[in-house]
Amino acid sequence: MEGLILERLSKIGLAIMAVPKKKTSKSKRDKRKATWKHKAVVEARKALSLGKSILSGRSKFVYPTKDEDETEE
Numbered sequence: 001m002e003g004l005i006l007e008r009l010s011k012i013g014l015a016i017m018a019v020p021k022k023k024t025s026k027s028k029r030d031k032r033k034a035t036w037k038h039k040a041v042v043e044a045r046k047a048l049s050l051g052k053s054i055l056s057g058r059s060k061f062v063y064p065t066k067d068e069d070e071t072e073e
Helices: 002-011 026-056 066-072
Strands: none
16 A cells, blocks of 8 residues: 555655654754764864975875876876
8 A cells, every 4th residue: 555655656756755753852963063063173174284284395195286197197
């Protein structure tokens, strides 16, 4: 019965979406947001550090430029 209903809904173009069983608590929501934002801060620090080291000349790693890619081939 349920399969038949889903088949008919898909034929007319209606999408079935996942629905949460319970409301997420504010503390869980806030914890997830904090984790997500913290990851962004960490990546921004890494990028800034790499940029500073490249500018100062201390960097052992540098992203290849287009000129270097063409000469290698």
